[in-house]
Amino acid sequence: MRSDRVPVAIIGGGFSGTILAAQLARRGVSSALIDGSGRVGKGVAYSTAEPAHLLNVRAEGMSAWAGEPDHFARRFEAEGGDPRGFAERRLFARYLGEILDEASAGGRTRVVEAFATGARRDDGGWIVELADGGSLAARVLVLAIGNQEPETLASFASAGERYIANPWGEAARAAVQDLADSGGSALLVGTGLTMVDLVLSLDAAGHRGRIVAVSRRGQVPRSHGDFDPSPVEQRDVPHGSVRALWRWLRRRSAAVGWRAAVDSLRPHSQRLWQSLDPEQQRRFVRHARPWWDVHRHRIAPEVARTIAGLIGEGRLEVIAGRIVGTERVGDALQVTVRRRGSANPQTLPFAYGFNCTGPLHTIGRTRDPLLRSLLDAGQVRPDHLGIGLEVDERSRAAPGERLWALGPLTKGRYWEIIAVPDIREQAAAVAEDIAMELADEPAI
């Protein structure tokens, strides 16, 4: 049984945790990077082995290091890629792996392959409990556990193994292969980036059956495309009101094109978000988010062409509507869908249904044992919207308690904190804050 001491314990070895460990190593601070999923140095987004899964940000925007904008682009170019192009996600995983290897080789980062099941305060620091029965004492604790798994869809309660709750798991891979072999129909609930990934996986596996994707509005991520950037000053954008911001965005889109208008808000998005009061933020999440997500988080043009081609061939249908019932009949699912604006529901047969609705929205419903225990003990609190954890302006989840949170867990405060360009800045700032916090203490 393990019982060690480290200055910093980072829970979660996805992009957020990995780049934080590397940033700390650069500052001479040692850390343990704890992840039990077998995906250390990759996380959920970059552990795909599927060549068709491309980054949705151009290579020139994907540097892991704050202040070194072309760090990944140079790596991509060395392999014959175009910095303005979209690399395979598995190449980005190799790049992150190299960064982790470098930090580990320098002796400052130690990978601990285990799930954390709990954490408690002890002697001014933290004790992290691990699923393998071991524990680890640390002066500082950082939560970098990413998005939480989606809630299970109640309408699929009777579907058994024909319902795939986690589209990133082993069961999903097996279902994709089964669909490719049998040619059966697939139902994807959700029409965002997860749906796009799954359609690409099905296509790459040789599936030639029918795919139906359903969401309330039927909005699909838009394609990247070339445009002339049209930057704006922060003072030129209305703050404090979703309605005023929306009007501005519409006018600006008409003048310079929607891609230029949306991207011109990137440098200001965190301050814009923070200028909205909680009611305005709720309004944004409820009404504006579906539009914002598909225009802001765009897909590579080659991916968009594949999706458009499948729709054109009639192999993929995107429905705006709602699932009103599901019944398991033998090996198939009979799913009743009500299309938006139609009074007559339609029942369709599928071999599998996949939950592609994206991450859990209500943090209080997390099933992660570590997060659950910290929430139950009141050591962390949901943010004012309940979508992540409450953190201060330095991403400290509990000021004075040496507890930080990183990445999507902090979206209530920052909103735009799910993509690499935003997380790398946060990781650099948190590393600096931790290094200063520990500066006066003798090394362990």
Ligand SMILES: Cc1cc2nc3c(=O)[nH]c(=O)nc-3n(C[C@H](O)[C@H](O)[C@H](O)COP(=O)(O)OP(=O)(O)OC[C@H]3O[C@@H](n4cnc5c(N)ncnc54)[C@H](O)[C@@H]3O)c2cc1C
């Ligand atoms: C499919 C997909 C594609 C994306 N593509 C892009 C892109 O092209 N460009 C871009 O900028 N952004 C992209 N993103 C967004 C972004 O890169 C991710 O949101 C970001 O990588 C988040 O990283 P993370 O480390 O915070 O979380 P994660 O990657 O989710 O990593 C968290 C890790 O914590 C581990 N963990 C959780 N709980 C525990 C525990 N109790 N104990 C130990 N370990 C635990 C998990 O196993 C996991 O490995 C994508 C996201 C997804 C999902």
